[in-house]
Amino acid sequence: MNEELRGTIKTGLIAGVVTLSLGMIGILVAFNKRFIVTDAVTLADLLLFGMAVIAGYLGASSLKEHSMGRRLLHGGLAGMLAAVPTFLLILLTLVWEGIRDSFINVEPALVSLLTLDNENVVVGGILLIVVFGVLGLVGVGYAQLPVRFRRPISMSLAWTIGSGVMSDILIGILRPRMSNDTLRSLFGSTGLQPVPFVVLFVLLTAVFFWWQQGGQTRYQTLRQNFTPRQQKSSRRVSISLLVIFLLILPSLLGVYLSEIFNEIGRFVLMGLGLNIAIGLAGLLDLGYVTNFAVGAYIMALLTSSSQFGPENPWSFWLAVPICVVAAMFTGFILALPVLKMRGDYLAIATLGFGEIIRVLARSDALKPVIGGAQGILQIPAAQIGGFMAQVMGYILNPINNLLSRFELGILATNSNGDIVFGNPPQLYYLFILASLLMLFISRRLNNSRTGRRWMAIREDEDVAAAMGINTTNAKVLAFTLSAASGGLAGAIFAAKLGSIFPSSFELLISINVLALIIVGGLGSIPGVIVGAFALVGIPQLLSEFAEFRLLLYGIALIGMMLVRPEGLWPSEVHRREIHSHGEDETAVPVSVKP
Amino acid sequence: MRRFNYIDLVLWLFRIGIIGVVLWGMTGKFILGIGNDYTISDWLDFFVSGLSQGSLYALIALGYTMVYGVLFMINFAHGEFFMAGAMTSTVLVALPLENAGYVERFPWLSLLAIFLSAVLTSVLVAVLTERIAYRPLRNAPRLVPLITAIGASFFWQYYFRGLFGSSLLPFPEFPMFDGKIAFWGLDFQKADIAVILTSLVVMFGLQQFVQRTKTGRAIRAVAENKDAATLMGIDVNRTITITFIVGASMAGVAGVLYSIVFRQLNFVMGFIPGIKAFTAAVLGGIGSIPGAALGGLFLGIIEAIGPPLFLEGLGVAGSHQLKDVIAFTMLVLVLIFRPQGIIGERLAEKKA
């Protein structure tokens, strides 16, 4: 057997095992109700038959030789092999009656899906292999396309399918702006209608093709030929457009997407804070939820009108600074015992703090003070009232009146003339404000002497000390300042929810924040934002996938790191190491010893 | 010789504070008699159940520590290897065997089959994880594999949830682990004793393997210095895979032992033991095999005995709920006294 054939067989079987897995863990059946193209193509079809195309594509493109016949042969073979494990499963269901007692998702619906609804499952299974073989050939054909066609087609296919998957989100955005009939002609109850699907696909392909075939260069030349003054004004226009865009965003997106933006904002805040500890100072903190929890609980204790709040509840704005300071104080106190620890010892100690907070929050011991399992209720939303609100109302109301013609708006006053940060579009402005503030602070610190000290410690702690840096103080400062942002996030979070329960302060939060700053690009401030969009925003949008969401999240984490280990938007200095000489000098003892 | 600064002051206060709380709690317990009145046999029960739980932590911690030793990465997915072995062997081997009546007729053979299938699954999952999620990132910044490990952890949890469902699975009752056994007039759970003994045997075997065999030496060489090991003709990738295999086997064994003691499983069962085992590995001194064993036992025992011993005497409500607080406080306390863990290698002050 020659090398190439073995490669093709391997490719085909791997694709086959993946297909089999998709079936056995229930994804296919679950997604078979979810249309991409209404009443025609489901997500399950796409996954199932997509595997065959991919197998064919990979089988063909790994060949060195270019003869068409061999390519078709290998592609077709890979496609067919991709159906073989599934076929074996079908056969297995015939002999093993009780298979479902063990593999809960091997159900009749799966078998009928896999056998293309054939009465006779063996015939159906063989049919599946044939179909897979043909689709493998399609994959070969795709591989044969010149790159200049292939790329636009892939891109527009991805976008079109994405629109189909996200149809309910799109409907949410478009509903206020379109008549029901128009909407119904575009979307089915799930998925895009066939005609719009094709139109969109063709349109996007054309656009991408044009862009690639000259549009991009033309745009770039245009920009290059700007005079300095033009450049300056174009930059000014861009920035003001960006600002306007950010201001009207919530009304553009609607309530639900604003809510997702707020969730992203919460994680951006935490990410910016943790980025100080990990990205700048190299202190691997796995207990960031501690600061968040402190901020949230202090906010609840100060402003709640329940029995846990003070007799005269504070206003949100007065309580926020206290929350931030309290979080910083926690960061400071918890930094002291862990200062001498390095690397992973630090990680586990901070993880321990996070767990301690989590347990204490729900404990009976502290129930009289912070509510234990029943949490703290009746936390009022943040609001601006009185004179301040009046002044803002004079500015905001005319703008809103103007914008409302376009179904848009910005921060609004309610009927009493107060500004209440109660619903997501209003809260959005609070998050934007807080995020911009923290962005500003992060940037300032990043580009200052303090930031340099932290980076020096991250690179090599001993040498940093030899340069005259008081490393102890700098590390304590990093923990303290890093906590501030978490406290702020917690404070807004409590006011946003109106009630807090211990279940909001799990280890998963720390892990999520850590993941987003690394996926975004460690030490990079824009990376935090991109990371938060990728790891908080997208999973929210994927709520369609319900119980498979975390499975996809796991795959996405692995995939993103494999493709871009330096992060989605790395800092100027690519691929920064966390520990100076990582593995040899400052690392903790590492040998496998007796 | 160094001057005393505010940090040292705080650390001393912290140490004195914790020791004070502990002493106060014990005073309350034994002298003032606050809380329940325990007999010697009760205390022994706390101790033995902690020891049994700790043995499981230790077994899982071994895998953590070995992988850390060669790759310097926290393998967050290790708890999932443990879960994979336990779930698969239960669903595909243990329950069918029980239904067919084999568990009662050939308990030892059935047990052997269960152990084998668990180890096999754990190893398969571990090798796949290493191959796909870790190996391509061998030269990436250190935190990147940590993220893929977290991703792998999510993936495997929900993969096995998809395969076997999310309900709580019962594990068959084995006659030889049922009931109690008496030593020196005191009763012990047979299952606890079995777990402790098996763990000891497995850990001893591992120690011998790492010390005595050629592969063991290769693992140690790779842990010491990968480049040098390559020069010495050691296949580093292969050695790392073997390390994963050995670590995952321990996890597989631990998975079955866990099933024997607690007799119930579900797809999230790996997460908490995973975190605890990681803690144990660090507590003992990460990278050290006896350290992992010691750390695991310490953690198990302190979790069991801590609440009644330290907290009840203080009159704290719901003291058993706070066992994690005790465990992690002790961890921090230990790391303050010994930043390198209980038997971690001491860094010769600072390296210049």
Added chain:
Amino acid sequence: MKRISWFTLLMLLLALALVACGGSGDTEPETDSADTAADSSDTADSGDEAAAEELTCDDAIGCVEVAPGDPIRIASALVITGPNESLGLDSQYGVEIAIEQRGEIAGHSVELQAEDEGCNAEGGQTAGQKIASDPSIVGVIGTSCSGAGVPMSQIVCAEGIAMISPSNTAPVLTDPGSRQSCYFRTAHNDKVQGRAMAEYVFNELGLTKAAAVHDGDPYTEGLASVFRDAFIELGGEIVAFEAEAADATNVEPLLTSIAAAGPELIYYPVFIPLGSLITKTAREIDGLEGVALAAADGVQSPDFVDASGDAAEGMYVSGPDLGFGNDIYATFLETYQANYGTEPTAPFHAHAYDATNMLLSAIESVAQVGADGTMLIGRQALLDAISSTSGMEGITGTISCDENGDCADPKIAVSQVQDGAFSAVWSYEP
């Protein structure tokens, strides 16, 4: 710099496109005020009136219009990922079966949009916002966890969407002071259920020394606290009130502590994993040999009996009497097994099934159907219909809603596990 301008350009294009759409589809009357985003749903409602000529919506909150051939959409917001997912998925299956059995309502099928509430407050809020922002959703079955239910009920009620929870038990949700007007539940209020068990233990079993254990979840902590207070009020003594982590593996220390306190009964109203662990371990602890065990509806499921084995024999469980004199449940269980390949993994599928039927029946009763098949559902009318539900026979008993939205059958059964099944031994009515 380049990237920023790129991003801006893209976003600008998108914005322009959307605004353009806004201009073209401008058939709606311009009734809304400045905060368009918040009111967008209402606009949609009122805009639909033109289409449904002969039907008029005079509802105080507004109506949902279902076009001919379109499904009636309801949502569920349960915990379907994470460690508690067996709880929520089980309920979701209950909802799905109820929809499946109902078939069509006046020519419209019923479609379920399943959301995840993650068993925490922020999850409940996010799911709530998603549901609230979709004007086509008639009602919600959710949430699983009380912590998620508090913020979610505030959000969906602001839009007048009916919400029925199958498993929230926290008293605060139906407390007259804090209850949201659109909130109902088919689960038993902790106040009732905890008291029922206390009375049974003290009056019927004649035990005077009890221990209670919870796991730090609002549900279990609430029940344990109510039990403790009621038991003391009746004249009993609580010898130990303990807590354990829900994901604990080693409960021997906990039970050894409790054994030393010398209770006659241990009440642990926790969920299946911890409940089963405590049940099995309690049988092996010295000093707990003759001690009675009791739990609540959190473990009232075949899964629990399977996982606990013989150890569960003889223990008491409070909750609805699922053996209620009809055969709905038997049919239900068959369908469940056939559709999902497993026995129920948690107890609340039954409550979810009843909640869904309650919602669907209410929809059936208030829906106005036009000649062309268009359906109008008044939101206020729906809420009124739900709250006037009475005497509906469900799996969990006779469902009747009181003025606070508690709809569970007031009768609470205390069952005993006998031969691997729950059989009712006593019934409590407040």
Added chain:
Amino acid sequence: MSDNILEAHQVVKRFGGLLATDHLDYELPRGMIASIIGPNGAGKTTFFNCLTGFYQIDEGTLDFNGSSLIGLESYEITQLGISRTFQNIRLFNNMTVLENIMVGQEPHLKSSWIGALLGLPSVRREEEATEARARELLDFVGLRGLGDQLAKNLPYGDQRRLEIARALGAKPKLLLLDEPTAGMNPRETAQTTTFIKRLRDELGITILMIEHDMKVVMGISEKVTVLDYGRKIAEGLPQEIQSNPVVIEAYLGKGATAALMAQEKQA
């Protein structure tokens, strides 16, 4: 105050049972270029580490400019005026060349993080001054124009120079150079030798270096100390050391005397 910038008396540093420095006495007059030589493991770098606070000594006294160094953290010692370079270059690899030197100026910077947040003019001025001085130092060590490179991307010789520039940033009174010419070719070595001389002559910095290259040692040192097994076995002018048979034997092993003599004749 004596004329010695550095005085060490009976310094002992133990690692386990091993005496890394064995009752070492050392005096360094102000303004001198001095060298410490000795075979590998003689305790030279250990002595440097004791001086810079990386290690705490077990016995003896260490005085710099008349004040004791004992018990000080290494950052405090740097602030007093001792800077150092490292045998195996230890730059902040993922920072730019300029940033490296700016970090070196730490002891003279005053701005706090609060000032930086507020964007105070004084902070901005200080940053500008720091950067300007960093550029000056870059020019001084001959790395003009490389300021924005990542430190790790510099060639080896430039990295050594950068390390010296970084150390100079602190405006030290005493500069400790740990094998400044290791790994350099003869041309670079010659350049570095001149450069070290310039440091003393132009900036007035006292220099203590560990060096293996005898040409460098003999060329610019005004005093040479020989360590072996943590003990001082000889001290004096280069010529005296060169002809000291004890040293030659300890340092180069027996039979090396002749070779060295021959080398000297050539020079």
